[in-house]
Amino acid sequence: MHRQDLLQLLQNYHPKDENERKMVLETQVFVQQNSLCFERSLPSGHVTASAWVISPDLQQVLLMHHKKLDRWFQPGGHCDGDPDVRRVALKETEEETGAFGQLVGNEIFDVDVHLIPANAKEAAHFHYDIRFLVVADPATKPAANAESKEVRWVxxxxxxxxxSSESILRMQRKILASV
Known part of the structure; x- marks a missing residue:
């Protein structure tokens, strides 16, 4: 997978609302204009990948309490040069939660562009997050890593x-609409 593969995934994706449609277009432009889009070293921003991990019955989702940001999020992270966003989403899920999940299809589940605030190590920059739907067994006890305070099935x-951010609630609405 390389930039063209991600661009094809984005081209085939059908956002559920106008806000997400704008973020998909922003992401497409960013990927087209930045050959280093998967590299964390790109100062303006970079592609990230995450997973909305659900139970097989669609009644639970796996969330992690992020240490640096002190908020609950879905597992995910930097591509660090790996253009295979599906692989990155699954790897980050395993590393951050201990959960081994399976992709639900190969298509994108959600796209989000968000600003990461400046900190002592880096200037403010954007994450172009490509999100996949993953199913995992909630009977498996999740395990936090160094990046999280806690991991929990919710x-x-x-x-x-x-x-209660729109980014998270949009993914919740997509699941609730399918139940």
Missing amino acids: SMSDVPYYN
């Missing part, structure tokens, strides 16, 4: 109590 209906 009832799908309780997601807004953990993170």
Whole structure:
């Protein structure tokens, strides 16, 4: 997989609302204009990959409490040069939660562009997050790593109590609409 593969995935993806449609277009332009789009060293931003990990019955989602950002999110992270965003999403899920999941299809589940605030190590920059739907067994106890304070299976209906950002609620709505 390389930039053309990601661009093809984005071309085939059908966003659910106008806001997400704009972010898909932003991501396409960013990837087309930046040959180093998968590299964390690109100062303006970079492609990241994450997973919305759900239980087989669609009633639970796996969330992690991110140490640096002190908020609950889906597992995911930097591509670090790997253009295979599916592989990155699964790898990050395993590393950050201990969960071994399976992709639900090969297509994109969600796209989000968000600003990462400046910190002591880097200037503010954008993450162009490519998200995949992953199913995992909630009977397997999740395990936090150095990047997370805690990892927990959460009832799908309780997601807004953990993170009420539009980015997270959009993914929740997509699952609830399919139930």
